[in-house]
Amino acid sequence: MPTYQYACTTCGHEFELFQSFSEDAITLCPECQGEVRKVYSNVGVVFKGGGFYKTDSRPASSGE
Numbered sequence: 931m932p933t934y935q936y937a938c939t940t941c942g943h944e945f946e947l948f949q950s951f952s953e954d955a956i957t958l959c960p961e962c963q964g965e966v967r968k969v970y971s972n973v974g975v976v977f978k979g980g981g982f983y984k985t986d987s988r989p990a991s992s993g994e
């Protein structure tokens with residue numbers, strides 16, 4: 931059974947849950963009922979402020 935780690939975006943509370951794939955992911959912090967996000971311990975997913983940037987690698991198109 932996979933282990934999911936969550937971190938609250940409101941109070942910073944971190945916790946782990948054992949859930950099967952069929953169970954719904956929780957979205958509320960048990961401490962403050964704030965919004966939580968999943969944390970993947972082995973993957974460094976970092977959302978930096980400012981949004982996304984398009985890469986300047988357009989495929990060469992004919993014309994112009």
Ligand SMILES: [Zn+2]
Nearest residue numbers: 938941959962
């Ligand atoms: Zn919280």
